[in-house]
Every structure is written in structure tokens, then in C-alpha cells.
Amino acid sequence: MIEPVQTGAPLDMNAPDTVWMLVATALVLLMTPALGFFYGGLVRAKNALNTMMMSFAALAVAGIVWALLGYSLAFAEGTGFIGGTTHALLRGVGLETRGTIPHLLFMAYQGTFAIITAALISGAIVERKRFGAYLIFVALWTLAVYAPVAHWVWGGGWLARLGVLDYAGGTVVHVNAGVAALTAAILIRPRKDYARQALLPHNVPYVLLGAALLWFGWFGFNGGSALGVNRGAVLAFVNTMLAPAATLLVWMLIDLARTRRTTAVGAATGIVVGLVAITPAAGFVPPMSAMAIGALAAFPSYFGILWRSRTALDDSLDVVAAHGLGGATGALLTGVFATAAAGGTDGLLAGNPRQVLIQALGIAAAMVYSGVATALLLKLIGLAIPLRSHGRDEAIGMDITQHGEEAYTHGEGAVLLAQSTVTPHQETRP
Amino acid sequence: MKLIVAIVRPEQANEVLEALFRAEVRGLTVSRVQGHGGELERVETYRGTTVKMELQDKVRFEIGVSNHFVEPTVRAIMSSARTGEVGDGKIFVLPVERVHRIRTGETDEGAVTPLADSG
Numbered sequence: 001m002i003e004p005v006q007t008g009a010p011l012d013m014n015a016p017d018t019v020w021m022l023v024a025t026a027l028v029l030l031m032t033p034a035l036g037f038f039y040g041g042l043v044r045a046k047n048a049l050n051t052m053m054m055s056f057a058a059l060a061v062a063g064i065v066w067a068l069l070g071y072s073l074a075f076a077e078g079t080g081f082i083g084g085t086t087h088a089l090l091r092g093v094g095l096e097t098r099g100t101i102p103h104l105l106f107m108a109y110q111g112t113f114a115i116i117t118a119a120l121i122s123g124a125i126v127e128r129k130r131f132g133a134y135l136i137f138v139a140l141w142t143l144a145v146y147a148p149v150a151h152w153v154w155g156g157g158w159l160a161r162l163g164v165l166d167y168a169g170g171t172v173v174h175v176n177a178g179v180a181a182l183t184a185a186i187l188i189r190p191r192k193d194y195a196r197q198a199l200l201p202h203n204v205p206y207v208l209l210g211a212a213l214l215w216f217g218w219f220g221f222n223g224g225s226a227l228g229v230n231r232g233a234v235l236a237f238v239n240t241m242l243a244p245a246a247t248l249l250v251w252m253l254i255d256l257a258r259t260r261r262t263t264a265v266g267a268a269t270g271i272v273v274g275l276v277a278i279t280p281a282a283g284f285v286p287p288m289s290a291m292a293i294g295a296l297a298a299f300p301s302y303f304g305i306l307w308r309s310r311t312a313l314d315d316s317l318d319v320v321a322a323h324g325l326g327g328a329t330g331a332l333l334t335g336v337f338a339t340a341a342a343g344g345t346d347g348l349l350a351g352n353p354r355q356v357l358i359q360a361l362g363i364a365a366a367m368v369y370s371g372v373a374t375a376l377l378l379k380l381i382g383l384a385i386p387l388r389s390h391g392r393d394e395a396i397g398m399d400i401t402q403h404g405e406e407a408y409t410h411g412e413g414a415v416l417l418a419q420s421t422v423t424p425h426q427e428t429r430p
Numbered sequence: 431m432k433l434i435v436a437i438v439r440p441e442q443a444n445e446v447l448e449a450l451f452r453a454e455v456r457g458l459t460v461s462r463v464q465g466h467g468g469e470l471e472r473v474e475t476y477r478g479t480t481v482k483m484e485l486q487d488k489v490r491f492e493i494g495v496s497n498h499f500v501e502p503t504v505r506a507i508m509s510s511a512r513t514g515e516v517g518d519g520k521i522f523v524l525p526v527e528r529v530h531r532i533r534t535g536e537t538d539e540g541a542v543t544p545l546a547d548s549g
Contacts (some may be wrong), residue, residue, distance in 0.1 A: 397439035405475070414474075
């Protein structure tokens, strides 16, 4: 039998709350591989594995730095800007309760958010960023950008004290990742084929599979943010079903009006945008308002994507439009639709227009900090190692040049080698 | 008339197409092929299995042209397919005995001349 973590505290956790949070943690963790499928289907076949590995590897890198230091910087007692180091290396994080669930479980649940937030950024830099440089970026970004912003809103930091409403991470996760993605796409520059040839999704069924699994996992993301079994959990759960349904419907209708066809890639994108938009509002608004938020959120992201693809900004998988714009729209609309009766603070429609300004301030703070800090991190890493691949490696494809594998092999002409004769693929120096 | 067969890197295929269209070469056939042209082998690993990929993916262009189109076509491919690394491919120019355009029954030079109103 495994020894329980020694804390000296009695096991006074609430059993139903703990059961739900155990499940919710697994649900949110699943979202990161799901994102890998969503992103992986959207790139060209020669980059499918690299794109999926960017999500999978975040499970390792962000997950580990979270346990080592990130959790403490976000959730330990500290200043209004950043948490302290009391919980570094998980010191003092045991089976004693935080709220009604074990502190250790709270840490793991929050860790799954840190992982997916870092992985979201990868969509802006696929098909060109070197894998090693990406992993270093994920580690540093989780500590230097995610942890402080999470502290501001959820760790008792200055935005929390101002009264910013962010139920499950519209600002902390989506605006934050969206602005980091924008910064990274600008600094790492477009793919060499961008705007010169059509860069088409190689596997649309994967995109749909990813969207489906993201939606499934998102019930843990929003429903679990209640941190227990309570009214907020049920409300957030149901809103997570209704809001993306409204976004999906509106997205298909806009598609229909524009091109006389509804598209599958559009549907998958609409689902994700709806999930993003309801995230900050999930436990603060009644279900009819959730549907309104979902429906309204389709417009900025839909037209943002159309506009972006005509610019020189190679935010390859539209992280900025889906997560940045979707998250900001959701966070603002939270200030419009929130009610004290549902569990939040009264918003604009309940007679408190000030809440919209507070929400806007939260968004602006996350944007400024994420943009500046992400740029500094990338410049810093860029001083030590090249951030992107040599053009020739980019042309061959990141799967072969970064990982020595292909997503779809033929087998013809593949000669078995004895292990001793192997010389690894030599990457062209960027 | 000649048949021009060009084997190029898949990642250059789009450049070649663009160059051919700029050179006003309109009729062509493209296929994905695999081959070996003396380039360095690629080593890939799948769990315990390490393999040397002897065959590389290539794209083959087949273009039937009238004689005065041979040089512009070859030049367009040469300039667009070249990266300077081993494995850039080959261009073969072959004599053609006869050509029929199926729709109109035209033969030879007439069959490989692009139509003014095609489009």
C-alpha cells in the first residue's frame, strides 16, 4: 500500500466534492491531447505529429514546472502580483483540505489549466517553430506568465480584489494565451509558404474529434471550477452545454449566409469559440444568458478569422481569434449578463454597469502583461538558441526533421537497421 | 513534339506549378511518386524499430509540348525546382510519336497547342 502524504491533518475532506474534482481533473487533462487532435488535423500532413506533440509535450513540461514551482507562484500567499515560494516542490501541499477538497487535488486540478493554457499558444507557431525552443518556452511561460496572471485573478491577487469575474479562465487562460499567441506569431514570423500557397487542413475528421473531446473535457473545466458539488457546478455544467450549442448554430448560419454551405472546420471552430466565451461566465449567469453569450460570441471570432487570413499575421490556427477574441468577448459579456442570483456579482443588465469596466480592466491587464512578458521570453530564448527551423527543414516537414517520424508511412523502401549503426537525422542549422 | 518528364521535390512542386503557369504552359499531368536519387538516407525510429528510408517522396510532372515550348518549359522547371541540395530531381525530354486530343480528334502539334478560348 502507498503511504499517504504525511500532513498531520485529519482527512476532513468532503467526499462528494472530492469525487467530482477527481473526475473533473481527469476531464481537463484530456483537453490537452484533444487540443492536439484539433490542431493536428488543421495542419499539413508533414507536420501532423509535430503539431500534436506540441500539445502532448506540454503535459510533461508545464505539468512538471507547475508542481515544482508554478503552483506556488500562483496560489501560495504572496503579494498582489505574484504568490510566494512556500509551496515550491509541493511543500505543505498534502491531504489537508483547501476549501472542501484535498490541497493536493486542488493543485493537480489547477495544473491541468496551466498545461492547456501553454499548449493553446502552439497553434500560432505550428509548422515552423523548433521543438526544443518550444519546450523551453512552455516551461518559462508557465512560470513567468501563467502563474502570475492566475494569481491576480484566482490566487487572491489584485484583480481578484478589484472584483474581476472570471469563473473558469476567460481572462487567465484564453485572453492570456491569445495575446501570447499573437506575440509569438509576430516574433517567430510567418511560415515560408504563408500567403504564397494554400495551407489546407490535412485531416478534418481529426479536427472534429478534437473539438468533441474538448467539449467533453470542458465540462470538467467549467463545472469543476465550482471546486465541489454545488449549485455553481450544476449551472456551469449546463451552461457549458448550452453556450457552445448556440455558438455552433450561429456559426453554421453565418457560414450558410456567406457561402451557402456549412463547413465542418467552421463547426469545430464554433464549438471551441462557444466554450471559450462561456468560460468566464459559466457559474455567474443563468442558462438563457449563457445561450445569448454563446450566440453573440460567434460574430467577433468568425469575422476576426476572415480578417486575419487576409493579413500578414500567420497566427496559423487562429488562436488569437478563437481564444483571444472569444475570451475577451466572454469576459466582457460576463460583466453584462452576470447576476448575483446566479452566483456572481450583478452586471450591466442587473443594473451595475461598473462591472463591465472592471471586466475590461482585467482583460487589458492580462493583455499588456502577457504581450510584454511573452515578447521578452521569446527574445531571451532567441538569444540562446534559434526559435524556428531552417527553411529547408520547414519545407521537408517538421515531423521528419524534428521527430524522425512520419504520421502516415508507406513502408516501401524502409530498410531495417541494426541499432548500433544508427546515426540520427542531422538537423540543418537554422 | 516532346514529352517532358520532370521529377521534383514535393516541397518544390507548388513553385514548379507557378513557374509553369507563368511560362504559359497550360496542359500537364502530376503524380506523386517515390524514388531514389542518391540523396542521403533518412533514418526514422518507431519504438524499437529503426529504419532507413531508401525511397523519397517525389512529384512527377508530365508535359506534352510543341517543339518551341521545350526550352521555356525546361527553364521554368530548372529555375523553380532547384534548391542546390542532392535530390532536386531530373528533367527528361522524350520524343513523341503521336498525340491525339480526345475531345476534338486533333492530332500532333494541334493537340498540344493550348486553345485560345480554353479556360
